[in-house]
Amino acid sequence: MALQLLTLPAGYGKTAWVVGQVRKTAAGLQSQPRVVLPSRLQVRDFELRLAKAGGGMGVQVGTIVDLANEILEVGGVFRLLLSENLQIKTLRAVLEGLELSYYQGIKAKPGFVRSCLGIIRELKAGGISPEEFTSAAEDSMRGPRLIELGWVYSAYQDKLQENGWSDRAGVTWLAAETLRQRPDLCRDWDSIYLDGFDDLTPIQLQLINSLVERVDDFYLTLTGSLDGRERELVHKRFLRLRKSLESGIVEELQLDLEGTSGADGLAAFFEKNLFTKKVHEGDQVQGEIKLAAVPDREAEVRNALRWLKDKILSDGILPSETALMARNLQPYLGLIPRIAQEYKLPVHIQGGLPLSENPLIAAITKLV
Numbered sequence: 001m002a003l004q005l006l007t008l009p010a011g012y013g014k015t016a017w018v019v020g021q022v023r024k025t026a027a028g029l030q031s032q033p034r035v036v037l038p039s040r041l042q043v044r045d046f047e048l049r050l051a052k053a054g055g056g057m058g059v060q061v062g063t064i065v066d067l068a069n070e071i072l073e074v075g076g077v078f079r080l081l082l083s084e085n086l087q088i089k090t091l092r093a094v095l096e097g098l099e100l101s102y103y104q105g106i107k108a109k110p111g112f113v114r115s116c117l118g119i120i121r122e123l124k125a126g127g128i129s130p131e132e133f134t135s136a137a138e139d140s141m142r143g144p145r146l147i148e149l150g151w152v153y154s155a156y157q158d159k160l161q162e163n164g165w166s167d168r169a170g171v172t173w174l175a176a177e178t179l180r181q182r183p184d185l186c187r188d189w190d191s192i193y194l195d196g197f198d199d200l201t202p203i204q205l206q207l208i209n210s211l212v213e214r215v216d217d218f219y220l221t222l223t224g225s226l227d228g229r230e231r232e233l234v235h236k237r238f239l240r241l242r243k244s245l246e247s248g249i250v251e252e253l254q255l256d257l258e259g260t261s262g263a264d265g266l267a268a269f270f271e272k273n274l275f276t277k278k279v280h281e282g283d284q285v286q287g288e289i290k291l292a293a294v295p296d297r298e299a300e301v302r303n304a305l306r307w308l309k310d311k312i313l314s315d316g317i318l319p320s321e322t323a324l325m326a327r328n329l330q331p332y333l334g335l336i337p338r339i340a341q342e343y344k345l346p347v348h349i350q351g352g353l354p355l356s357e358n359p360l361i362a363a364i365t366k367l368v
Contacts, residue, residue: 002251003212013219015046017255018193019053021219021298024055030192034060036067039330041195041351063151063166064204067192068175071207075178075185079166081259084334087167094155102144113230120153124169125201149271173203179210198223198237198327205244212249219253220245301335312345313351319346 022033037043095107107111134150212218222238292303308322340347
């Protein structure tokens with residue numbers, strides 16, 4: 001079995017193709033296709049597109065965490081998924097019970113708790129266990145700074161396992177491990193479509209590679225060039241994801257694009273000319289586009305909101321006339337409200353925040 005890879009430029013109908021495919025395969029309840037998307041916002045958008053196209057009975061649409069939860073359910077493995085607020089509370093309780101020397105003075109600080117949680121998520125996404133991290137920290141001979149982080153990671157993970165809890169990164173890891181231990185699972189699944197991804201963690205790749213071996217039809221859509229050119233600066237993440245896939249299981253999917261014009265307007269101009277030395281003749285763009293190179297996602301949000309606030313104050317633009325856009329909003333959901341509050345900017349998150357992230361709901365859930 002192979003992973004069918006569909007590579008097309010932005011706006012050339014990759015998602016529309018997936019909608020058409022799942023409607024066709026689900027017709028008459030012949031099969032139960034699964035569509036996996038990066039975020040809840042994209043899930044809602046896909047469901048709307050599917051409904052406008054006429055709908056499809058039996059089509060399952062969700063995120064990669066939803067897919068992991070379904071795998072665990074099929075395998076008879078059950079874990080309570082903690083919200084971010086409950087993860088923070090759990091980690092704070094773990095830190096209170098640890099005797100630390102290097103971090104003793106700041107271990108109760110909210111910023112330190114969030115930083116530790118972020119580090120733990122990155123380690124889990126990379127498939128690095130507490131034992132592996134602690135061992136590497138001890139071998140590095142860099143003192144207690146990394147070693148104590150290993151202790152925190154280990155104690156936090158022990159707490160989750162003792163209570164049958166899990167976080168989002170842990171659910172995906174557990175699902176990948178369940179597939180590794182149970183070769184019989186999910187072999188009756190018909191088709192899976194991954195759409196809208198520009199990056200996958202090592203654990204997500206492990207999960208996908210295991211499913212590709214079991215599912216008859218597995219598709220992944222990526223953004224790229226029609227002629228196969230590698231535009232490294234434009235499609236950096238997509239190219240990195242393509243290269244991370246196991247070459248032996250990937251087959252390129254070719255579509256008949258006759259009559260397809262692709263995207264137009266500012267988006268098409270931007271995609272065509274981004275990082276090129278000269279603008280193609282006849283192309284015009286209204287307004288000004290500025291590029292900023294920043295080290296991480298938090299810096300991206302700070303830079304964008306700082307620019308928006310400057311426009312609001314200097315040009316008299318109303319906040320309601322501005323927008324902050326991202327290809328995938330999910331990684332930024334924890335950053336945007338916090339940084340916007342620092343800059344005293346009112347923000348409205350399209351699609352809203354998960355109800356489980358509301359402190360009141362988290363408190364009630366904890367009591368129940």
